[in-house]
Amino acid sequence: MMLSVCNELNAANRQGMSPKKIVAKNFATILEFGQYFFHGLFERDDPLLQLPGFTQEVIKNYRR
Amino acid sequence: MKDNQIPEGSIQTFCKLTPAQRAKLNLFEDKAQMVQVEKVIRALPIVKCEAKGFTEGEEKSTMSDAITLHFSVEYLNLAKDETPGYTHSNTFGFLKRQQWWIIVADAATQQQVILAQQLDFTDKDGKDSNKAVFELKQRFGRAGTFSFHVSFKCDSYVGFD
Numbered sequence A: 001m002m003l004s005v006c007n008e009l010n011a012a013n014r015q016g017m018s019p020k021k022i023v024a025k026n027f028a029t030i031l032e033f034g035q036y037f038f039h040g041l042f043e044r045d046d047p048l049l050q051l052p053g054f055t056q057e058v059i060k061n062y063r064r
Numbered sequence B: 001m002k003d004n005q006i007p008e009g010s011i012q013t014f015c016k017l018t019p020a021q022r023a024k025l026n027l028f029e030d031k032a033q034m035v036q037v038e039k040v041i042r043a044l045p046i047v048k049c050e051a052k053g054f055t056e057g058e059e060k061s062t063m064s065d066a067i068t069l070h071f072s073v074e075y076l077n078l079a080k081d082e083t084p085g086y087t088h089s090n091t092f093g094f095l096k097r098q099q100w101w102i103i104v105a106d107a108a109t110q111q112q113v114i115l116a117q118q119l120d121f122t123d124k125d126g127k128d129s130n131k132a133v134f135e136l137k138q139r140f141g142r143a144g145t146f147s148f149h150v151s152f153k154c155d156s157y158v159g160f161d
Helices: A002-014 A023-040 A056-063 B011-016 B017-024 B031-043
Strands: B049-055 B066-075 B099-106 B113-120 B131-139 B148-154
Touching: A002 A023, A002 B113, A023 B099, A023 B113, A023 B148, B011 B049, B017 B031, B049 B148, B066 B148
Parallel strands: none
Antiparallel strands: B049 B066, B066 B131, B099 B113, B099 B148
């Protein structure tokens, strides 16, 4: 949804209808925010916490 | 991990191990928990991405040639007639399908977006597929080398982009 809006804003910018220009980093940030949001994680959290039953302790054992 | 010769501990590496290798790690006391993990891994986006640019039927491009940009994402853990399903999450309480996006940016700045497109996992007949292909034909108006920076991003899982 947000990415579609970004595409619309970029299209409007190309036609001179909007001063707003959405750069690649903005697209990537929106997608990454969604990834963390769906799993209730923060940016510093380990991606392995997405798996059921994985805790910091289990991850520590895995990386041992 | 060293005993099992696993090079590094990322989620991708963990998911690419065989079920037997994962079981050997003895991560959980309760074996039923590992069964759950195996079920989730089957739904995760373990993919092969491909991006290429070419001119059809020509080795060198001229000013008037249309250049085809070809992008594909293929799920390695799904059969050919299967399509990515709903996202598994321990915390998100709504149904959400997993989607892939390609972001093509100018290679010099890596900022100016040339294309941002959601990929569609259906084949030419509109049937479910484990592979999404997107092709763009474009005339650049001049001959030469063009560089792009392409990102393949999943909107649902961390660590698979």
